[in-house]
Amino acid sequence: MYDVIIVGGGIIGCALARELSRYNVRLALLEKEVEVGFGTSKTNSGIIHAGHHSPPGTLKGQFEWSGNQLWGDLAKELKFGFKHIGELLIAQKREDLQYLENLKKQGDSRGVTGLEMWGPKRIQKEEPNLSHTILKALHAPTAAVINPYEACFGLIECAKQNGLELFCDHPVQSIKRERDNFSIATPRGSFRARIILNAAGLFADHVAAMVGAKTFSISPRKGEEYLLDRRLQGIVTHLIFPTPTATSKGVLIIPTVDGPTMVGPTAEDIDDREDLSTSYSGAADVFAAVRKTCPAISERDTITEFAGLRAVSESNDFIIKRSPVKNFYNIAGIQSPGLTAAPVIATYVINMLRDNDLSLVKKQTWKADIDGPPRFAAMSPKDRKAAIHKDSAFGQIVCRCELVTEAEVLYAIKHGARTLDGVKFRVRAGMGRCQGGFCTTRLMDLLAQADEIPLSEITKRGKGSEICIQRHDIIPKKDDR
Amino acid sequence: MKNQMRKNYSVIVVGGGPAGLAAALGARQAGAERILIIDREVETGGILNQCIHSGFGLHYFKEELTGPEYAERFNQQVRSDKITILTDSYVLNITPDLKIEVISKKHGYLNLRAKAVVLAMGCRERTRGAIRTPGFRPSGVMTAGLAQKMVNMKGVLPGQRVAILGSGDIGMIMARRLILEGCQVVGVFELHPFSSGLTRNKVQCLDDFDIPLHLSTTVAFIHGRKRVERLTLAPVTTDYKPDLKQSWDIQCDTLLFSIGLIPENELSARLRIKMDPATGGPQVSSTMETSLPGVFACGNVLHVHDIVDFVSEESHRAGRYAAELALGMRRPGDNITLYPGENIASCTPHSLSSDREQTIYLRVKQPVKDATLKIGNRYEQKFRTLVPSEMVKLSLPPKVLNHFFGEQLRIEVSSEEGAQ
Numbered sequence: 069m070y071d072v073i074i075v076g077g078g079i080i081g082c083a084l085a086r087e088l089s090r091y092n093v094r095l096a097l098l099e100k101e102v103e104v105g106f107g108t109s110k111t112n113s114g115i116i117h118a119g120h121h122s123p124p125g126t127l128k129g130q131f132e133w134s135g136n137q138l139w140g141d142l143a144k145e146l147k148f149g150f151k152h153i154g155e156l157l158i159a160q161k162r163e164d165l166q167y168l169e170n171l172k173k174q175g176d177s178r179g180v181t182g183l184e185m186w187g188p189k190r191i192q193k194e195e196p197n198l199s200h201t202i203l204k205a206l207h208a209p210t211a212a213v214i215n216p217y218e219a220c221f222g223l224i225e226c227a228k229q230n231g232l233e234l235f236c237d238h239p240v241q242s243i244k245r246e247r248d249n250f251s252i253a254t255p256r257g258s259f260r261a262r263i264i265l266n267a268a269g270l271f272a273d274h275v276a277a278m279v280g281a282k283t284f285s286i287s288p289r290k291g292e293e294y295l296l297d298r299r300l301q302g303i304v305t306h307l308i309f310p311t312p313t314a315t316s317k318g319v320l321i322i323p324t325v326d327g328p329t330m331v332g333p334t335a336e337d338i339d340d341r342e343d344l345s346t347s348y349s350g351a352a353d354v355f356a357a358v359r360k361t362c363p364a365i366s367e368r369d370t371i372t373e374f375a376g377l378r379a380v381s382e383s384n385d386f387i388i389k390r391s392p393v394k395n396f397y398n399i400a401g402i403q404s405p406g407l408t409a410a411p412v413i414a415t416y417v418i419n420m421l422r423d424n425d426l427s428l429v430k431k432q433t434w435k436a437d438i439d440g441p442p443r444f445a446a447m448s449p450k451d452r453k454a455a456i457h458k459d460s461a462f463g464q465i466v467c468r469c470e471l472v473t474e475a476e477v478l479y480a481i482k483h484g485a486r487t488l489d490g491v492k493f494r495v496r497a498g499m500g501r502c503q504g505g506f507c508t509t510r511l512m513d514l515l516a517q518a519d520e521i522p523l524s525e526i527t528k529r530g531k532g533s534e535i536c537i538q539r540h541d542i543i544p545k546k547d548d549r
Numbered sequence: 550m551k552n553q554m555r556k557n558y559s560v561i562v563v564g565g566g567p568a569g570l571a572a573a574l575g576a577r578q579a580g581a582e583r584i585l586i587i588d589r590e591v592e593t594g595g596i597l598n599q600c601i602h603s604g605f606g607l608h609y610f611k612e613e614l615t616g617p618e619y620a621e622r623f624n625q626q627v628r629s630d631k632i633t634i635l636t637d638s639y640v641l642n643i644t645p646d647l648k649i650e651v652i653s654k655k656h657g658y659l660n661l662r663a664k665a666v667v668l669a670m671g672c673r674e675r676t677r678g679a680i681r682t683p684g685f686r687p688s689g690v691m692t693a694g695l696a697q698k699m700v701n702m703k704g705v706l707p708g709q710r711v712a713i714l715g716s717g718d719i720g721m722i723m724a725r726r727l728i729l730e731g732c733q734v735v736g737v738f739e740l741h742p743f744s745s746g747l748t749r750n751k752v753q754c755l756d757d758f759d760i761p762l763h764l765s766t767t768v769a770f771i772h773g774r775k776r777v778e779r780l781t782l783a784p785v786t787t788d789y790k791p792d793l794k795q796s797w798d799i800q801c802d803t804l805l806f807s808i809g810l811i812p813e814n815e816l817s818a819r820l821r822i823k824m825d826p827a828t829g830g831p832q833v834s835s836t837m838e839t840s841l842p843g844v845f846a847c848g849n850v851l852h853v854h855d856i857v858d859f860v861s862e863e864s865h866r867a868g869r870y871a872a873e874l875a876l877g878m879r880r881p882g883d884n885i886t887l888y889p890g891e892n893i894a895s896c897t898p899h900s901l902s903s904d905r906e907q908t909i910y911l912r913v914k915q916p917v918k919d920a921t922l923k924i925g926n927r928y929e930q931k932f933r934t935l936v937p938s939e940m941v942k943l944s945l946p947p948k949v950l951n952h953f954f955g956e957q958l959r960i961e962v963s964s965e966e967g968a969q
């Protein structure tokens with residue numbers, strides 16, 4: 069019996085888990101995928117938005133700036149990469165200039181610091197590779213970048229160390245009310261809880277419907293993103309936003325926290341909540357848009373691409389409230405700036421719980437910091453020497469494109485990575501220009517050794533995505549004798 | 550090997566594949582004393598170790614060997630020449646004054662010095678991302694080289710029903726290999742109107758096993774959320790755009806990419822060596838020296854070869870020149886520069902010296918029949934056919950080269966019939 073069960077381990081579920089782990093509550097998180105963060109929270113732009121974008125009078129507007137301000141400390145405590153690179157929102161047409169002015173006013177009145185209008189000279193000086201047709205740009209120094217999956221891993225690691233029980237590969241299939249409690253069924257056992265926090269992202273309406281608390285519906289909006297070769301690292305140093313259109317923020321240029329530049333996303337309403345496919349038209353749209361702001365970027369520079377799905381609700385705003393079913397809370401429709409807002413959404417929800425049903429007593433032993441994974445690529449030569457001296461596995465490079473050592477892979481496996489993608493998103497092995505061509509078999513060996521399983525049981529991201537088969541698995545063709 | 554590594558070397562070879570091994574032997578033959586080969590794998594031999602098929606050595610040894618056998622010939626010579634090998638070790642950085650930073654599980658962090666460095670890091674495969682194949686991201690999508698490593702080194706199979714995109718040599722060899730393992734190969738699909746691998750591989754690996762090769766065709770969509778389930782294939786128009794109206798689907802659980810190789814020049818890029826965009830490798834002189842004095846390049850890091858025999862030949866030469874430099878011999882600078890003209894995709898080296906015989910490697914852009922290769926306005930050679938997938942090797946004696954002294958020399962290919 070748990071006091072609180074969180075359904076869904078995206079950035080929202082992970083932030084909730086860590087925040088709740090401060091208190092004396094029995095806490096569990098149920099996640100459908102084999103790792104946390106493998107829903108929308110893995111496949112986004114990784115931007116901690118500057119604070120001025122979202123309109124006032126919405127929850128988005130309320131949480132964008134307050135969320136923004138929490139990420140610096142979070143990154144320090146949870147040891148993930150965070151870079152305050154700032155943003156330039158550019159105007160290439162006369163009629164866009166008013167939009168920039170309005171946005172500046174909106175930000176200033178909210179208290180967003182450092183907003184500044186730049187003219188062509190300043191823009192050329194700071195970003196010489198941008199198109200020369202830019203009239204003005206609004207500089208927002210508070211914008212930052214992170215790896216969203218690293219944030220999920222850090223948050224959950226911290227929550228676990230403070231008592232969270234994490235159950236990955238546990239999709240919630242049905243929920244029953246049993247007197248004052250809920251009984252939650254998964255294919256791998258059932259769970260009982262007094263309070264449910266529904267943070268199931270794209271499936272939040274399905275989960276709400278399981279207890280008759282569906283007051284909204286979710287429809288997916290796809291965004292395709294294209295990651296460019298490290299050769300283009302530094303082509304721009306700020307986040308570059310075009311002036312948005314009525315339907316979308318537009319195609320951004322994103323200097324990711326690890327260095328490589330990324331471009332995207334598209335915005336396309338679709339029906340299928342699991343359609344993470346990329347398309348010819350997506351690529352064409354992204355690069356056509358980017359060419360207008362930064363002509364030196366071409367589709368030939370792509371090393372990989374992916375798509376993410378925004379969970380859009382009818383209101384187009386976050387839904388964060390008690391449902392008609394007592395003790396069942398929906399935290400849904402968390403589209404952009406959901407990542408940015410996640411840490412304040414968590415405290416907001418906890419205040420809601422406190423006001424309602426839950427007595428929250430702080431733990432004496434709560435620890436805000438985690439040790440965090442080692443990062444060989446980021447070490448100084450002196451630290452590298454010391455690391456290899458202490459543990460020779462640091463002397464063994466596994467992924468040469470991203471300079472990842474065996475020691476880091478072993479650490480990731482020890483801390484929960486069970487799949488190739490799990491390792492990849494924790495340590496970057498396989499994320500570089502060769503896209504796993506060289507390190508895949510090595511990573512499979514390490515995973516197989518750790519779990520003492522055959523290579524054919526290693527998956528990319530959970531059952532059904534096995535990487536290879538054994539010779540004896542071959543089923544002979546009918547006409548073969 | 551002793552646990553204490555020596556710090557100073559005359560020649561350090563980065564990479565212990567066929568290029569690195571031959572370069573080290575070349576350096577020894579030219580009289581260099583302290584030679585070191587550094588490789589990141591557990592043993593030298595590079596990609597040859599996973600190429601268990603035969604067909605290596607026809608030019609170099611005049612006999613047909615498997616990849617591992619070919620590598621072993623060189624390994625044996627390296628051992629008997631007492632060349633030091635540092636495996637399981639990774640070169641982090643090379644400085645312009647030839648200090649080399651290495652990490653190794655066994656030796657920790659090493660700072661080495663060399664009088665000459667030979668770059669022989671090889672190449673990597675182009676991946677799905679490079680051509681932005683639309684669709685899902687299931688497992689079962691990988692490069693042909695990775696599949697080869699799985700089958701030949703790990704004893705597992707990438708899947709049961711396999712499609713191959715790209716008719717590169719590794720793809721065609723894997724098509725045959727997988728058939729022999731009991732898999733089905735549903736087809737090889739090639740964007741270009743011609744095969745991008747060696748003719749002998751098309752005949753021996755595809756034709757002999759009744760594997761269809763679909764030219765001017767590409768994968769337009771990968772279906773399957775967890776594992777590849779199906780592909781949408783489409784013919785391409787002359788500008789290589791898929792014609793989706795004529796597309797069709799095919800069932801399979803695996804898609805291998807064999808769409809080309811890229812020289813691995815990350816170390817060279819950090820050294821700010823001058824590169825040739827046509828080859829993806831460094832620009833080199835007739836002594837295989839890059840724009841940075843003391844740094845040489847050879848093998849697939851310089852330009853992607855089709856056959857290892859040429860790699861060995863070229864690399865042996867590079868090693869000899871590196872040793873000469875380490876021993877204090879500097880040859881006079883080159884006196885002829887070379888550049889690609891009509892229907893030439895690339896040529897290496899980038900400059901020549903008229904004082905000795907010179908070897909030139911080049912590739913054509915488009916296949917041609919009854920071709921005439923022209924160098925400057927004085928030298929011509931006829932070829933029955935020239936195709937992009939088969940590198941051309943030319944040897945020019947000083948007698949010919951003397952005519953070109955001081956010239957900027959253009960190489961071009963023309964044909965009476967024009968491009969076919």
Ligand SMILES: Cc1cc2nc3c(=O)[nH]c(=O)nc-3n(C[C@H](O)[C@H](O)[C@H](O)COP(=O)(O)OP(=O)(O)OC[C@H]3O[C@@H](n4cnc5c(N)ncnc54)[C@H](O)[C@@H]3O)c2cc1C
Pocket residue numbers: 075076077078079080081098099100101104105106107108109110111112113114115116117238239240241267268269270271272275289290291292333375376377378402403404405406407408409
């Ligand atoms: C292309 C793109 C770019 C974006 N860029 C940014 C940006 O730069 N900055 C920003 O602030 N925001 C951005 N966003 C928005 C941001 O990604 C989301 O707001 C955020 O990730 C939502 O987190 P979540 O936890 O609600 O959802 P998710 O990450 O989807 O988490 C929901 C989890 O619930 C699990 N789940 C579902 N059903 C069940 C079940 N039945 N049982 C158990 N578990 C279940 C899922 O597997 C999933 O892990 C972007 C979004 C997209 C699509």
